Amino acid sequence: MATPVSVVDDTEDYSFLPLIHDIIKCMDKDNQDVHQELNKLRQRIQDTREQILAMPGIDLSSEVQQNKLRTLREQVRTKNQLLQKYKGLCMFDIPKPS
Incomplete structure (x- = not known):
């Protein structure tokens, strides 16, 4: 089973395109920062892999x-039926404050 990884905020961007765009720009300029940008991309891919492996039920x-899922849906259906059944019953008289 995968080791738990800290949960990442849902608003985090998982797009690889900006990193790829930066790599292409560096290559166009013959810039030496290409290796740094490639390392950023590798790290982003590795982080994404770890997040996927940490997802519950992935195994x-x-x-x-x-x-x-069927079992959980049946439990929800049964609990909703029970709620509706007991909602209509008034088992206790609630005293009115005087």
Whole structure:
């Protein structure tokens, strides 16, 4: 099983295109910063791999995930039915404040 990785804020940008664009710009200018930009891209790819491996359920097969989803949906349906059933019952008389 994958080791847990800290959860990244959902607003973080996972786009590789800006890094690739920077690499191309450096190559066009014959700039020596190409290696630095490539390292940034490698690090971004590695971080993304770690995030994917840390996702819950990634180690389960599709069939197991589907079964788990069906079970959870059935539990939600049952709980909603129970809520509706007991919502209509007034088991306790609530005294009015005087």
